[in-house]
Amino acid sequence: MKALVCVEPGRLERTERPRPDAKPGHIRIRIGHIGICGTDYHIYGGQQPFLNYPRVMGHELSGRAVEASSDGRIAAGDLVVVNPYMTCGACHACAIGKPNCCENIAVLGVHADGGMCEEIVVPEANAYPAEGLSEKAAAMVEFLAIGAHGVRRGRVRAGSRVLVVGAGPIGLGAAIFAAIEGAEVTLRDTSAPRLELAATALPQARYELVGQEAAGAYDTVFDATGNIKAMNAGLQWVAHGGAYVLLSVVKGDLTFADPEFHKRETTLLASRNALKEDFEHVMASIRNGNVPIDVLATHETGIDEAVTNLPLWAEDRGTLIKAIIRV
Template sequence: MKVLVCDAPGALRLAEAPDPAPPAAGHAVVRVERAGICGTDYHIYEGKHPFLQYPRVMGHELSGTVAVAGEGVDLAVGTRVVVNPYIACGRCIACRSGKPNCCVAISVLGVHGDGGFAELITVPAGNLYDAGPLPARDAAMVEFLAIGAHAVRRANAAELGRGSRALVVGAGPIGLGTAIFARIAGYRVALLDADAERLAFARENLGFDGTLLAGPEVGDAVAELTGGEGFPLVFDATGNTGSIEAAFAHVAHGGALVLVSVVRDRISFADPEFHKREMMLIGSRNATRADFDHVMDAIAGGLVPLDALATHATTLEGAAADLPRWAHEKSGLIKAIITVADA
């Protein structure tokens, strides 16, 4: 089979690899149809991922069809599936609590092990969800949207109420997905980013009228937009330490800050400011089956503008040149989709 291998930072090539062995019980071989390119993939290519061994076949935003089903697998051969790339142990405290998304020993396809920039991949059947009527491209976009849907579900625990204002900091793919699902949940959503082009995209293509350009005057802009009260709910999807620390100031008294992104650095904040607000600080990691199902239902209901989000396309062969280029040429880029195979 063909695979796209990152041999080392900056070294990407199309290669031949052996087809997977017959799957063990409870597993299936999936013929990959589409694969989204994630920020994680760009970081792996650029050598910025802290916990990765090369060579690596990247790719975790996947759709495909069941090619071979192992013993005990209910999915029929030929079924189109959405792949949940978060392989959990099923035994740790998080898994026993129904939170496999933060499994103690989690293994992510394309990061801790080889992923779906390949014609075939073996996956536990519990991580394969019947895509129903979704076409291959749309099914491959479910995973990154589920990250935002999960963050919004985590935020709902703050019980701030539908109709509350929400600020999403960061208008990349994860931030836009978070904003879309916050809007679906009934929040009045504003977006904050340092990139005026991305904010214009959010306004013109996704219908988000409240946009704020990051800069020295952003605090005044937040105050003007919220009547001086701040946002009851703030999501940070930037992966930037300074942005996360600045976001504390945008939270209203009694509000919550949800960290969708992750950084390697320590995060610091003024405890008196945090305490006087009695604010919540909520972590959000990956996604669960419930989030995948919610995204698929929202797509089927026409609530997610996938055509606007899928801005770039390539093939498995073309990605060897396109992915390195897109790592630097960000203008107009939201989500790039690789066509690996057609059913």
């Protein structure tokens, strides 16, 4: 089968690999579309820690079941979304219903070979029926679920004032799902072109350049910058009694003044990955027409052409929200 392999940082190859073997309790999926994530660009650029090369990237996946699942949820030919978080099911986090932060988690395309290929085999529980979605839309569910999970963690409600710092795909996903909850959303970034691009997907939001911010405080602030300085600075925008939700994961130390943190009775939350209910919420929202899928999918390529296009997009994502690989 065809596979796109990152052989080493800065080097992609489209190769042939054996089709994966079937396993008990698993389901074979013929991959149709793959969303390219910031993690994939980091793997290509050599900035992803704790990763072994060569690696088949890709964890934003949709495809068709090759055979039916043993529990009858999925029939052969059904469109499915893949939950790429492989969990142990035995650790404390899994036992309390939080497999998104499993102590032994392995993410497809990062800790194990992923879905930039023609077929993949995953546990049946990691395949979700995606009836009513296009294959392209289904490949965008995973990254949107990360934003939806953060919004649920932050307990965003109708009428609340929400600030999202960082207008990349994850930040835009959080902004979209905060707006779905009825929040008044402000999206902030250092890049005017990125804000203009985000405004095509969520025109009802308010947009601000860093350095030109309006005064004010917010019930919930989300950081999606991937920048430790921005993460440390974000507390200043949280209203008294508000919440600060960190979607970003970076190397570095969080530091802020304890008196400010305490006098606001701030709730500080990390948000990692997503849960099944987040995937289901995203799929329902897409079916209901509440997510501008066609606007979010700005770039598309085939698996052969991705050898050339992925490196180009890694260098310049100024006009890109989400790129999709067709298989």
